Amino acid sequence: MTRQSALALVPPQVRHFIQGEFVETAESVFDDLDPTSNEPLTHVAAGDRETVDRAFQAAHTAFDRVWRDMPPKERARYLHRIADGILADKEALALLETLDTGIPIRQTRGQVERAAENFRFFAEMAPHITGESYPMPPHFHNYAIRQPVGVAGLITPWNTPLMLETWKIAPCLAAGDTAILKPAEWSPLTADRLARIIQSADLPAGVFNVVHGLGESAGAGLVSHPQVPLISFTGETTTGQEIMRNGATHLKRFSMELGGKSPVIVFEDADLERALDATLFGMFTLNGERCTAGSRLLVQETIAEEFTRRLADRIRRIRVGDPFEETTELGPLIHPAHWERVMGYIQLADSEGFEVAVGGRRPAGLDQGNYLEATLLTGVTPSMRVATEEIFGPVLTVLRFHDEAEAVQIANAVRYGLAAYIWTRDMARATRVSQQVESGMVWLNSQNVRDLRTPFGGSKWSGIGREGGEFSFEFYTEWKTVHVALGTHGIPRVG
Numbered sequence: 001m002t003r004q005s006a007l008a009l010v011p012p013q014v015r016h017f018i019q020g021e022f023v024e025t026a027e028s029v030f031d032d033l034d035p036t037s038n039e040p041l042t043h044v045a046a047g048d049r050e051t052v053d054r055a056f057q058a059a060h061t062a063f064d065r066v067w068r069d070m071p072p073k074e075r076a077r078y079l080h081r082i083a084d085g086i087l088a089d090k091e092a093l094a095l096l097e098t099l100d101t102g103i104p105i106r107q108t109r110g111q112v113e114r115a116a117e118n119f120r121f122f123a124e125m126a127p128h129i130t131g132e133s134y135p136m137p138p139h140f141h142n143y144a145i146r147q148p149v150g151v152a153g154l155i156t157p158w159n160t161p162l163m164l165e166t167w168k169i170a171p172c173l174a175a176g177d178t179a180i181l182k183p184a185e186w187s188p189l190t191a192d193r194l195a196r197i198i199q200s201a202d203l204p205a206g207v208f209n210v211v212h213g214l215g216e217s218a219g220a221g222l223v224s225h226p227q228v229p230l231i232s233f234t235g236e237t238t239t240g241q242e243i244m245r246n247g248a249t250h251l252k253r254f255s256m257e258l259g260g261k262s263p264v265i266v267f268e269d270a271d272l273e274r275a276l277d278a279t280l281f282g283m284f285t286l287n288g289e290r291c292t293a294g295s296r297l298l299v300q301e302t303i304a305e306e307f308t309r310r311l312a313d314r315i316r317r318i319r320v321g322d323p324f325e326e327t328t329e330l331g332p333l334i335h336p337a338h339w340e341r342v343m344g345y346i347q348l349a350d351s352e353g354f355e356v357a358v359g360g361r362r363p364a365g366l367d368q369g370n371y372l373e374a375t376l377l378t379g380v381t382p383s384m385r386v387a388t389e390e391i392f393g394p395v396l397t398v399l400r401f402h403d404e405a406e407a408v409q410i411a412n413a414v415r416y417g418l419a420a421y422i423w424t425r426d427m428a429r430a431t432r433v434s435q436q437v438e439s440g441m442v443w444l445n446s447q448n449v450r451d452l453r454t455p456f457g458g459s460k461w462s463g464i465g466r467e468g469g470e471f472s473f474e475f476y477t478e479w480k481t482v483h484v485a486l487g488t489h490g491i492p493r494v495g
């Protein structure tokens with residue numbers, strides 16, 4: 001029933017949204033696939049450099065004529081209207097997100113609420129973008145203001161797409177910039193629905209635009225556009241590297257939210273029941289396709305056997321199946337190519353020497369689509385590929401450590417540095433380890449609970465810059481310093 005309702009919401013073709021309209025273009029199209037069957041759901045316009053430039057002209061004009069100089073409170077009113085529109089359309093958005101990504105419906109509902117909250121949060125911040133004052137009596141009063149920069153290119157991935165898109169669009173618009181969103185090609189449906197909501201909110205034409213298409217054409221077109229000064233990117237580290245190379249010619253400003261291989265460190269004195277719940281939640285929700293997933297479990301050797309046994313029991317009970325069923329906990333992965341990639345890691349068991357303790361196969365009875373059992377890999381050592389590379393699927397690797405020093409050493413032995421989760425009742429140790437671990441974010445005795453005011457992002461190969469609260473505005477605005485002479489004090493004479 002819900003699946004039928006979702007199918008009824010799919011447009012016959014997903015089109016670009018430019019200058020407040022869904023536009024017809026003569027370009028080619030590509031298929032958007034249903035992850036439960038890999039049958040096409042619809043066709044999507046494949047934007048190119050020309051489409052990007054058309055969107056740029058719209059966004060640039062709107063920036064210049066309407067948005068940059070609109071009082072922030074008025075901008076905020078539009079953002080609140082968009083949040084209202086998202087909430088009013090919550091079930092449709094959740095259905096489309098589940099249809100497109102395979103994320104279970106109970107989880108996509110939460111993601112839609114977070115998308116609305118992203119708009120509310122930045123709407124409330126918009127009037128509070130302040131400057132700095134530097135009095136220099138008696139001759140000068142200097143001050144610095146933050147101004148919008150221009151047209152921002154927002155390039156987003158396919159995992160939890162609506163939430164991640166709105167996490168960029170909301171601060172971008174709140175800051176006074178205009179936007180061109182390039183959604184991921186594997187999950188374009190909620191971006192399309194969001195454009196309809198934004199159209200109904202009467203946002204001035206051109207302030208928000210969507211160019212669909214492949215990374216190498218539409219995405220690359222945005223990155224190489226000479227007049228788009230900002231690129232906010234979330235996606236794979238290797239893509240981020242390419243984007244930085246391609247954007248270097250025009251000295252773009254980048255925000256980079258990249259991959260992760262985050263450790264969950266469980267010490268023997270931890271509240272093991274809660275640590276178990278949090279490990280399962282952090283790894284297996286969003287189908288394991290979560291940038292901050294705690295995908296490397298580091299357990300102290302004294303409790304490793306018992307903890308791993310309990311973990312394995314719970315992982316066997318994870319309900320894999322139709323993402324529209326309310327009881328489903330793990331749906332199909334996004335795309336057959338991604339399924340192959342994740343399976344490729346599991347198939348390294350013999351050559352690398354680890355054990356597939358739970359899962360690792362297509363579940364019985366789910367022959368179509370990209371289903372995979374929740375998987376636990378044991379006997380993993382720190383240098384194995386499954387311990388160092390991002391798998392980005394429902395695959396948890398378990399490693400053992402002897403003491404605190406070894407835990408930190410293993411935690412830091414990867415290129416990534418997005419998140420870390422530490423479980424211990426010894427707060428002195430928790431504090432020490434949180435300071436030594438190389439990651440942008442740490443959660444102590446907690447799962448990934450979000451506070452939108454805090455800096456979100458990664459160190460090392462997990463990113464450059466931070467999103468969230470004031471940190472988003474650091475990216476979407478430019479400081480300008482103004483020096484004001486207060487009198488006619490002497491100027492050193494030259495010539």
Ligand SMILES: NC(=O)C1=CN([C@@H]2O[C@H](COP(=O)(O)OP(=O)(O)OC[C@H]3O[C@@H](n4cnc5c(N)ncnc54)[C@H](O)[C@@H]3O)[C@@H](O)[C@H]2O)C=CC1
Pocket residue numbers: 155156157158159164182183184185213214215216218219220221223234235236237239240242243256257258259260290291292390392418457458462463
């Ligand atoms: N640090 C963070 O906050 C987050 C990071 N991610 C990361 O995203 C990845 C999964 O997402 P994917 O969609 O597979 O990433 P991806 O890097 O393949 O694609 C992301 C976006 O970049 C576009 N793109 C690809 N090549 C491009 C190019 N040459 N120029 C411009 N745009 C290009 C794609 O079309 C897509 O819209 C994982 O590595 C995950 O860890 C995902 C969510 C949050």
Ligand SMILES: O=C(O)/C=C/C=C(\O)C(=O)O
Pocket residue numbers: 159160164167286289290291292450456
């Ligand atoms: O909460 C955020 O702002 C971002 C979260 C990102 C993920 O959970 C993800 O990409 O999986």
